[in-house]
Amino acid sequence: MFPRRVSGRFRQLKWAIMAVTLGIYYLTPWIRWDRGPNLPDQAVLIDLAQRRFYFFFIEIWPHEFYFVAGLLIMAGLGLFLFTSALGRVWCGYTCPQTVWVDLFILVERWIEGDRNARIRLWRQSWDIHKWRLRLTKWLVWLLIAAATGGAWVFYFADAPTLAGQLATFQAPAVAYTSIGVLVATTFVFGGFMREQVCNYMCPWPRIQAAMMDDGTITVAYRDWRGEPRGKHRKGAKAAAASRIATAYAAPESAADAVVQQGDCIDCMACVNVCPAGIDIRDGQQMECITCALCIDACDDMMDRVGQPRGLIGYLALTDETKERAGEPPVPMLRHVLRPRTIVYTVLWSLIGVGLVVALLMRSDIDMTVAPVRNPTYVLEPDGSVRNIYDVRLRNMSNVPRDFSLSLTSDAALNLSLQGEDASTVSVPANEILLQRVYVTAAPGSSAATGDHTDLTLMVEDFAAGTSASVATTFNGRVSQ
Amino acid sequence: MSDSKPQTLVEESDAKIGTTGHDWDGIKELNNPLPRWWLWTFYATIVWGVIYTVLYPAWPLVNGATAGVFGWSTRGEVAAEQAAFAQRNTPLANALAAADLPQVAADTSGELHRYAVSSGAAVFRTHCSQCHGSGAAGAIGYPNLLDSDWLWGGSVSDIAMTVRHGIRNDTDGDARWSQMPAFGEILSNAEIDAVVEHVREISDQEHDIALAATGAEVFASNCASCHGDAGEGMRDEGAPDLSDAIWLYGGDRDALHTTVNQARFGVMPAWGARLSDAEVAAVATYVHQLGGGEAEIEKVHP
Ligand code: SF4
Ligand code: SF4
Numbered sequence: 001m002f003p004r005r006v007s008g009r010f011r012q013l014k015w016a017i018m019a020v021t022l023g024i025y026y027l028t029p030w031i032r033w034d035r036g037p038n039l040p041d042q043a044v045l046i047d048l049a050q051r052r053f054y055f056f057f058i059e060i061w062p063h064e065f066y067f068v069a070g071l072l073i074m075a076g077l078g079l080f081l082f083t084s085a086l087g088r089v090w091c092g093y094t095c096p097q098t099v100w101v102d103l104f105i106l107v108e109r110w111i112e113g114d115r116n117a118r119i120r121l122w123r124q125s126w127d128i129h130k131w132r133l134r135l136t137k138w139l140v141w142l143l144i145a146a147a148t149g150g151a152w153v154f155y156f157a158d159a160p161t162l163a164g165q166l167a168t169f170q171a172p173a174v175a176y177t178s179i180g181v182l183v184a185t186t187f188v189f190g191g192f193m194r195e196q197v198c199n200y201m202c203p204w205p206r207i208q209a210a211m212m213d214d215g216t217i218t219v220a221y222r223d224w225r226g227e228p229r230g231k232h233r234k235g236a237k238a239a240a241a242s243r244i245a246t247a248y249a250a251p252e253s254a255a256d257a258v259v260q261q262g263d264c265i266d267c268m269a270c271v272n273v274c275p276a277g278i279d280i281r282d283g284q285q286m287e288c289i290t291c292a293l294c295i296d297a298c299d300d301m302m303d304r305v306g307q308p309r310g311l312i313g314y315l316a317l318t319d320e321t322k323e324r325a326g327e328p329p330v331p332m333l334r335h336v337l338r339p340r341t342i343v344y345t346v347l348w349s350l351i352g353v354g355l356v357v358a359l360l361m362r363s364d365i366d367m368t369v370a371p372v373r374n375p376t377y378v379l380e381p382d383g384s385v386r387n388i389y390d391v392r393l394r395n396m397s398n399v400p401r402d403f404s405l406s407l408t409s410d411a412a413l414n415l416s417l418q419g420e421d422a423s424t425v426s427v428p429a430n431e432i433l434l435q436r437v438y439v440t441a442a443p444g445s446s447a448a449t450g451d452h453t454d455l456t457l458m459v460e461d462f463a464a465g466t467s468a469s470v471a472t473t474f475n476g477r478v479s480q
Numbered sequence: 481m482s483d484s485k486p487q488t489l490v491e492e493s494d495a496k497i498g499t500t501g502h503d504w505d506g507i508k509e510l511n512n513p514l515p516r517w518w519l520w521t522f523y524a525t526i527v528w529g530v531i532y533t534v535l536y537p538a539w540p541l542v543n544g545a546t547a548g549v550f551g552w553s554t555r556g557e558v559a560a561e562q563a564a565f566a567q568r569n570t571p572l573a574n575a576l577a578a579a580d581l582p583q584v585a586a587d588t589s590g591e592l593h594r595y596a597v598s599s600g601a602a603v604f605r606t607h608c609s610q611c612h613g614s615g616a617a618g619a620i621g622y623p624n625l626l627d628s629d630w631l632w633g634g635s636v637s638d639i640a641m642t643v644r645h646g647i648r649n650d651t652d653g654d655a656r657w658s659q660m661p662a663f664g665e666i667l668s669n670a671e672i673d674a675v676v677e678h679v680r681e682i683s684d685q686e687h688d689i690a691l692a693a694t695g696a697e698v699f700a701s702n703c704a705s706c707h708g709d710a711g712e713g714m715r716d717e718g719a720p721d722l723s724d725a726i727w728l729y730g731g732d733r734d735a736l737h738t739t740v741n742q743a744r745f746g747v748m749p750a751w752g753a754r755l756s757d758a759e760v761a762a763v764a765t766y767v768h769q770l771g772g773g774e775a776e777i778e779k780v781h782p
Contacts, residue, residue, distance in 0.1 A: 374615030378771065381629040381724035383684070388626075388771065419588035419769065438771060443725070 010292035017093050018102055026147070029154035033057075036398045039430070046156050058359065061396060063368065070355045074348055081344035083211040085336045087218040091204065092291035097197050100148070100190040101275065104141055111137045115272055141191045142183070149182030195276045198289060205286050214317040215338050219290045221281045221312050224324045226264030229281075263307050270294035270312055280312060290314075365403070366394040367459045369437075369470040376475045383443030387474050391437045393459060395427040401461050402426050405437060409455035411447035413474060414440040439474055450476040569599070573758035581761055582776040585636040585768050593765065600766025603759050607751065616770050621729055621746055626771045629726040631718045632656050634774035640764035644752035647718075652750035658718040663702065664741040671698050676736040682711045682723045685731060 031043035033056060040047065045054040053060040053068070060067050082089050091098060112118050112133050124130055153175045154162060165171035166179075189197050198205060212218070264281065271279045273294060276287040280294050292314070299309040315323075316335050322328075372388035380386055395401050404424045407415045417423055418436035427433045439455065441447035453474040460467040502509040514522075533539060536548040547553075572595045576584065584592045605614060611622045618624035628634060632642050645654040663672060671694075678695030680687040700709070706719040713721035720728065729735050729744055752760060767773075 372615070374613070375617035375624075375626070378617070378624065378626045379725055380627050381721065381726050383725040386627075386771065418771065436771075 011296050018099050026151045029159040074351050077348045083208050085341045087216050088290045091289035101194050104190040107140045145183040145186035148186045149179035152182050153178050217314050217316050217335050220315050226262045226311050229264035229266040263311050269297040269301050273297040363466045364396040365466045365468050367468050368392045369472050384440050385448040386438050386440045389437045391435045393427050393433045398429050400428045404460045406458050407455050411453045451478040576761050577757040581636050585765050596762040596765035600762035603763040625767050628772035633715050635776045636764050636768040639767050644760050646750035647748040660743040662743040672740050675699050679722050
């Protein structure tokens with residue numbers, strides 16, 4: 001594939017988006033965030049060893065992974081929303097594959113020249129000149145790939161420290177492996193496989209077909225205006241016009257004359273710039289990533305031959321009949337606001353609001369309770385019945401805190417902590433404490449002789465006034 | 481459909497690449513060459529295979545397999561890893577073996593306590609869970625280690641003593657030893673039934689009042705010397721408390737009758753012969769903190 005250079009408003013937009021997305025990717029790990037002592041001061045950090053995920057002021061513990069799941073669902077719905085409204089905008093503008101391929105092609109063009117020069121070079125035999133150009137290109141690609149893989153690992157460790165370690169060859173092996181894999185994939189996918197990744201490896205082109213309908217805005221060729229295409233000759237249009245005029249005078253040859261020539265000058269510009277290697281004039285195709293480069297190319301051509309722009313443009317299929325009839329198209333906004341997109345937007349916002357609410361309501365104290373089922377209960381010499389619970393107490397704050405445990409139940413039950421005289425334990429800052437808890441029912445009591453009794457374990461931090469509770473059951477002697 | 485096209489196809493291909501000579505009812509198998517990358521990958525795997533079998537254990541022989549010039553084996557790797565872990569734990573294990581066990585057991589947040597509990601849990605799962613259950617809840621004839629009922633004492637040093645020397649085994653002279661006579665040879669069946677009713681009475685179970693009264697006399701003259709006047713048991717003798725809710729061999733009439741009639745004789749091996757001092761200390765600490773552990777009683781232990 002040798003896409004030609006193109007300039008225009010969409011190309012400008014793409015450059016801008018590329019700069020922004022790459023900027024975010026490379027710079028994010030270097031943003032600092034002060035969380036206090038003993039905590040990483042990196043704004044975005046996936047700490048696998050400590051099993052914490054830091055995102056600015058948000059700190060996610062493994063048991064709160066539903067936040068991440070929620071964000072993933074939101075990302076998915078967002079993708080649905082944009083696809084049903086605007087087709088493959090994700091693919092065309094922000095997909096990492098597109099962004100890096102764009103970057104790689106930029107380098108390629110810079111070193112080897114534009115389309116024609118590259119084709120010539122590709123055909124040419126491997127002499128020193130070709131070797132020199134190729135090696136330079138590969139080298140620059142490799143540098144970009146290395147930067148890509150390098151930036152990735154910084155999300156998983158303190159960036160400045162890791163950078164130092166990497167430079168002095170002291171970083172953990174997994175860092176080098178990750179970088180190696182990412183360098184290889186970036187180099188191969190971005191440099192050599194390009195649109196084939198989209199066509200053969202990425203499932204999205206096939207899924208997106210289901211997300212789109214006739215109202216979706218895609219890149220399309222206005223064949224009713226362009227066809228039949230013909231080579232541009234100075235005056236051809238005028239000739240055609242005069243023929244039309246003649247045709248009106250002599251209606252029997254009118255059909256002939258009117259269809260003489262459309263606006264497409266068959267210059268192949270749209271085909272040459274297409275990174276997916278397709279001819280948009282054949283209609284909407286699976287491979288098209290709606291990158292709009294063909295729009296830029298054709299608009300440029302239209303400007304040169306003095307025809308109105310928009311032979312290729314963003315439009316919805318539903319507009320076609322209208323446009324054929326010469327009516328103005330439905331406004332963009334009407335296309336975008338369809339029941340389908342509104343449903344997606346509502347779902348998306350609901351999850352978003354839910355996550356924000358959950359985030360605001362979550363407490364920095366948390367407990368999970370695992371009743372010990374081996375054995376289900378323990379009989380004591382005096383006939384009382386004891387149940388054991390493995391309780392995990394999480395102190396999600398930066399100071400050690402005293403957690404007090406208590407229980408509520410309709411039946412009379414007694415709570416005690418293994419290894420503690422009181423019912424209070426101290427949990428270090430940012431740690432999980434595993435505490436065995438005994439709950440005892442007095443001899444002959446309903447809980448001791450019955451089957452299951454409901455109870456609620458409660459953990460409180462009196463100093464901070466926060467609490468959490470978990471409902472569980474107590475097994476009497478009847479249960480087995 | 482015209483049949484000319486497929487024919488030309490075959491003929492063209494035949495001319496270019498030939499067939500394998502296989503021909504089934506006019507269907508020929510073409511001798512298409514494999515893609516070059518595929519062939520090279522194939523050759524590379526052969527080379528790789530040869531190198532691999534030289535370097536690593538590979539070919540099965542009569543008594544084992546070729547060792548490979550690296551001398552590497554998964555077994556050796558595991559052994560090395562185990563040795564490395566043992567090495568890393570050595571200081572803690574030594575400290576535990578030398579430590580004052582009651583002190584270790586009492587200091588629940590101490591490093592030695594935590595080491596003892598986790599390594600003791602491993603020892604327990606390996607050597608003890610077969611009889612006492614993986615959750616230490618025991619079974620009929622095998623004491624439950626989670627409750628606070630102890631035949632020979634529940635302080636950590638009592639437990640360590642039991643673990644080290646075992647119970648009623650012939651291998652360790654210091655084993656805990658007690659033996660109940662088989663009263664079937666001493667008492668009549670009626671007397672045994674009566675004493676069973678008495679035992680059910682003192683342990684708060686449903687019983688025959690008249691029989692139990694007779695049984696009380698039998699008990700006083702035959703059983704009280706070990707189990708105590710009120711059946712409260714005697715730990716120094718390993719004589720169980722008969723007034724509580726816990727029965728090692730069952731508290732129903734049949735089980736009690738069998739116990740009195742034949743006597744029970746549970747045996748536990750002397751683990752001191754198989755486990756290191758640190759392991760004995762660890763497993764005792766582990767069992768002690770399961771829920772029934774008792775504080776140290778002021779008395780001299782051997
Ligand atoms: S057809 Fe046009 S919009 Fe589609 S991929 Fe090619 S250049 Fe981009
Ligand atoms: S760029 Fe425009 S004018 Fe040129 S071939 Fe494509 S559609 Fe026709």
